Amino acid sequence: MQTTLYRKYRPKNFEEIAGEADIIRTLKNSLDNDRMSHAYLFCGPRGIGKTTCARLIAKGINCMNNGISSVPCNECENCKAIDNGSFIDLIEIDAASNRGIDEIRDLKEKINYQPSKGRKKIYIIDEVHMLTKEAFNALLKTLEEPPAHVIFILATTEPDKILPTIISRCQRYDFQILSLTESKAKLREICDAEDVKIDDESLELIYDVSGGSMRDAISILERVIISCLGSEITEEKTSKIIGATSKSLLKDFYEKVQSKSMVKGVTFLDSLWEESVDIEKFFKDFARYVKDSLTEGNIEVEEGLSIIGNVYDSLNKFKYEEDKRLLGYVVLNRLLNKEKRVSEKKEPVKEIIKEKIIYKEIEAGETPHINEEVDVKIEDVKTMWNEIVEKARSKKPPYGAFLITAKPTKVDDGYLYISLGNSLFAKDQLETEYYNIPLQDIIQEMTKSKIKMKYIVSEEKDEVEEADDNTLTKVIDFFSRGEN
Template identity: 55%
Template sequence: MHITLYRKYRPKNFEEVAGQKEIVKTLKTSLENGKMSQAYLFTGPRGVGKTTLARLIAKGVNCLKDGITGEPCNECENCIAINNGTFLDMIEIDAASNRGIDEIRQLKEKINYQPVKGRKKIYIIDEVHMLTKEAFNALLKTLEEPPEHVIFILATTEVDKIPATIISRCQRYDFKTLTLSSMREQLQFIAEKEGITLPDDVAELIYESSGGSVRDAVSILERIMITCFGEEITLEKSEKILGVTSARKMEEFLTEVNNKNYTNLIKMLDLFWNESLDIELFFKDFAKYCKGLMSREKLSVEQGVSIIGCIFDSLNKFKYEEDKRLIGYVIADNLIKKNQPREKIVEKIIEKEVAVPMPVSSSNSEEKGVLEGVTLEYISGRWNEILKEAKKEKITLGAFLVTAKPYKLEGDTLYVGFDAESTFCKEQMENSMYNDVFLEVVKKLINPKIKVKYVSLGKKREDKKDSEDFTKKIVDFFGGEIMV
């Protein structure tokens, strides 16, 4: 009987769990010291190990060979039964299909029965956020005073839907999506066991397609393995299998953008359309492609951020347009206009702007009476709030303002300062498309009469460390990682 790769390589001990190192370490220590909680809450995206670790806890407290342990034997009757999903004292409940108060009442009725085979009864409630309000109230009573022989493990992908009263009675662990390096390591481990060669570029493609979910990534790997059975696995084959835009096409598209070749870009978009390629999906893949190049320092951070912002701004602006090819034309035009190489004269302008007067003291600003009660210190204190609100209005503002800070308040004008290495971000903020949105946010949070101007601070330096720090901020903002 065929066993799917995900089930076949599901971790049987804590060391095999991919990522989540801190969580694994804490749970193992709790088991080894006999300090287990009676209720846990595992939160995080799908397929990152929540249910897997719940089962490992069940083995850890019920192993017959080694007692309560952080290293279950996987050989005794209880460990084998848990691995097979037949252990009578491990009850898994899918809250999506058992969400009512009647199901929780049945659970409460049976909970007082002693374990049949093990030391503890383990109740794993998956997608717990799906329970009704009445069911949560019934569960709360059980969590307040659970029997000594019971451990509850609640798992959810939407922790914000769980009542605070439930959360407060659980030991909470927040799971994260895997990093590219952790995912690649896990995929290569499986590939080696299966006797196949998995190129790194294919592993990266699988990672991007999985969204950081181990379960999804292993399922994608299995799909590629089955389709390429007896053949070499290549990036080109994998792209066709998964239906994603080939890296070659995206590389050619970026080349034409850099060459400012309108004609070739339009021809490429028409070709994609004739090949029934989803234009919107292509541009989303192209944004990811640019993010990858940016992370590997093969594309400047400034150009990468500009391309990504341009794509998603246009897709959002024309989201109701049915002819996606027309949107593609607009994006191509915007990409060329916004990615013109900067002339040397720009640096002279920057140096000129550096000669800004020293910040006016807050008392002088108040004396002018233009913005009563508003000082530079007040704005600085609310700066993080302003950035958060601006990012909600337009996500690219979060990237362009990542190094910005309130510089001075003069009359009714707030000067926002950028370091010299962030000239591109300053230029983008001066564009009405971004400035108008940001100004409205500042007016709403600070004062309706306020104005905003942008200035460069300090001289531009070819300081590698500063450049690396800025790169890291942008890469962190987009959730990537810098590849060596």
């Protein structure tokens, strides 16, 4: 039977592990100087090397030729037995299926037996957070003072579910997801060993889908290799096989948006439809592509936020629309119209005030009071402004982005004037009924008045009051949170 790639290329020494340089250096120093702890806790996402490191520790301690060393020989009986999973003194326990107190009691009964083949018995408890509270309590004393011939290595993807008393008895290491560079280097190494030709764009696509997990990336790579046996692997082939949107396709669509040609955009979307591409998923991938480009500085902040906002606004408003191609047309129309406004050149003016004010629906027979006197001082509004923004953001998170540079400037004739710097996008959003009315309600409630709002933007950047130096960072961080 064919051995899967992730098992075939599982690291046999510490040098073969991708990433985690600091952790690997510490473990190697511990082995080379015979200063091993009695218990370790390896935390981190799946498929990034926690169990592999645990097995390498077992080899480093029990190698017959090299002694206790960070460089096991991989030739002796013990090293080979650990590699194929038959080493009697390496006990691996899956806590997901052996999570009760009875299993831990059984472990405690056998733990006093001396090693049969190696120097020490290594207990690897995977997904240790799955143990019951009773099982954790039964393990506590053993973890604190295990026999001298025993080393515990606990592995988990959810350390927050582990009792603090367990964590305090272990030497903890937090593993991180691999970077694109680290993942590509390892995947390229495997492809070279398998005599497979693959382009860098395909490796980047595999990394994106794997989420930084090395094991997942190798499994995806194997699927792509099998599908393309005997032929060179390109980004186009890879994207179709794994159901991901290629960056070249996303870049091509961005260029269509930049061209402001409705015909080109519609033709592009029709081609996606004919190739059975999920239009809704494509636009979500496109929004992420724009976010990444914005973060890297390849797209202007206002343009990037405008695209992201319009994509998600359209997807949310038409989420129950069954005809996804029609949804694509709607998103495209909004993107092109907004792009025209962002890039449109007008006569330079100091301030532009859009007079369009959104009012609540008026009850039948009620007389609207447009110019009702408002006894509110601008100083009072400025004092409570941070509280207003925080309250608005807790009600609708996008307010956090729209109001990031907002400043109340004056109160005049019943209106509160709010400066939004030069963000036309924020102005457009805040003037919609969806965002204007809730914000108006909050301000009226806090000022105990019937005050209404006018939003001000400036065309010329140097005419705008100096914004906070960290504005760009704040905006990018706002759209990066939770994205994941």
